[in-house]
Amino acid sequence: MTKAAFICSEGLWQRGHGPTHPLKPERLRRTYELLQAYDAFDGERSLLVPARQATVEELLLFHTEEYVAAVESLSRGEHRFDPWRYNFGPGDNPVFPGMYETEALKVGASLVAAELVVSGEVDVAFSFSGGLHHAGPARASGFCVFNDAAVVIHWLLKQGFRVAYVDIDAHHGDGVQAAFYDTDRVLTISLHESGLYLFPGTGFVEEIGVGAGRGCAANVPLAPYTNDDIYLWAFREVVPPLVRRFGPDIVVSQLGVDTHYRDPLTHLCLTTAGYVAAVEGIKELAPRWVALGGGGYDVDVVARAWTLAYGVMLGREFPDELPAAYAEKYGGGTLRDHERPHIGQGLLERARRYAETQVRELKHRLRIQFAG
Ligand SMILES: [Zn+2]
Numbered sequence: 114m115t116k117a118a119f120i121c122s123e124g125l126w127q128r129g130h131g132p133t134h135p136l137k138p139e140r141l142r143r144t145y146e147l148l149q150a151y152d153a154f155d156g157e158r159s160l161l162v163p164a165r166q167a168t169v170e171e172l173l174l175f176h177t178e179e180y181v182a183a184v185e186s187l188s189r190g191e192h193r194f195d196p197w198r199y200n201f202g203p204g205d206n207p208v209f210p211g212m213y214e215t216e217a218l219k220v221g222a223s224l225v226a227a228e229l230v231v232s233g234e235v236d237v238a239f240s241f242s243g244g245l246h247h248a249g250p251a252r253a254s255g256f257c258v259f260n261d262a263a264v265v266i267h268w269l270l271k272q273g274f275r276v277a278y279v280d281i282d283a284h285h286g287d288g289v290q291a292a293f294y295d296t297d298r299v300l301t302i303s304l305h306e307s308g309l310y311l312f313p314g315t316g317f318v319e320e321i322g323v324g325a326g327r328g329c330a331a332n333v334p335l336a337p338y339t340n341d342d343i344y345l346w347a348f349r350e351v352v353p354p355l356v357r358r359f360g361p362d363i364v365v366s367q368l369g370v371d372t373h374y375r376d377p378l379t380h381l382c383l384t385t386a387g388y389v390a391a392v393e394g395i396k397e398l399a400p401r402w403v404a405l406g407g408g409g410y411d412v413d414v415v416a417r418a419w420t421l422a423y424g425v426m427l428g429r430e431f432p433d434e435l436p437a438a439y440a441e442k443y444g445g446g447t448l449r450d451h452e453r454p455h456i457g458q459g460l461l462e463r464a465r466r467y468a469e470t471q472v473r474e475l476k477h478r479l480r481i482q483f484a485g
Contacts, residue, residue: 126139300331
């Protein structure tokens with residue numbers, strides 16, 4: 114029987130990037146409300162644990178001192194640092210009041226998740242506000258201020274663990290890949306919409322690591338209109354064999370759900386069924402599991418998908434009809450998708466061929482690397 118923890122505090126959604134920004138704080142609030150409506154935190158096997166703010170020392174596990182000071186100062190509305198130097202400004206990465214506290218709380222939430230898993234108190238912990246995989250050591254990027262995934266993996270490395278990072282967000286996990294590109298103690302795998310079509314424009318099969326890390330980075334770029342079947346085929350071809358060969362002590366996963374067909378920012382076409390199957394695939398591979406959130410910009414989809422993901426972690430099937438308390442506020446319906454996206458045969462064939470080519474190329478490159 115698995116024991117799971119969900120890391121959550123109201124402070125995670127009290128401030129945000131602004132009213133027109135896609136990373137809406139209510140993604141988090143709605144997910145929490147839906148889980149509450151399902152009584153997901155009842156019983157001894159499910160812990161609801163508050164987040165804590167990461168300390169400066171913890172942020173420095175990945176970020177530079179100058180950057181941490183700049184984020185704190187900009188967040189207070191001061192003008193000591195030039196925001197553009199750190200990629201802040203109107204658009205993807207606006208400065209907002211309370212930014213430092215909010216974003217450091219997300220990192221702290223992911224550290225709490227890692228602490229609970231390492232101590233053996235739970236088998237899996239879900240830091241659903243984390244998974245901010247684009248931020249660099251001294252740079253905000255793609256809605257991400259602090260890279261909680263990179264901080265947590267550094268924290269795990271310090272304690273001697275080998276870590277496999279599996280990223281199923283629709284965007285390439287570029288910040289995490291770059292952070293561990295030259296080490297053989299972290300395997301990073303990212304499945305995502307190809308950088309030819311989507312931010313951040315990286316994550317091609319050729320990117321397999323450098324130096325000691327050569328062979329410890331893997332990327333599966335996918336074409337627009339990739340559906341559940343194609344996605345899961347690619348996932349099963351690549352993720353289980355690579356993770357098993359690497360033999361991690363802990364799996365850290367980024368569970369962004371912007372792969373969904375209703376997501377407004379991307380062009381992949383998964384349903385909740387495909388998403389859940391991928392999350393189940395990660396669970397099977399993870400001796401111990403630190404699960405992080407990530408992207409996902411349709412609020413209704415995010416709440417349902419992350420509720421389903423936490424159900425996978427708990428080993429619990431929530432009833433398909435949305436609970437009355439939640440339905441009254443946000444409208445009724447079902448937890449799982451029951452319709453499929455309509456995709457023309459030509460586009461589907463193209464997406465299938467693209468996935469087959471990429472997977473073949475990746476396996477070729479990594480087999481050479483691991484041979485002998
Ligand atoms: Zn994303």
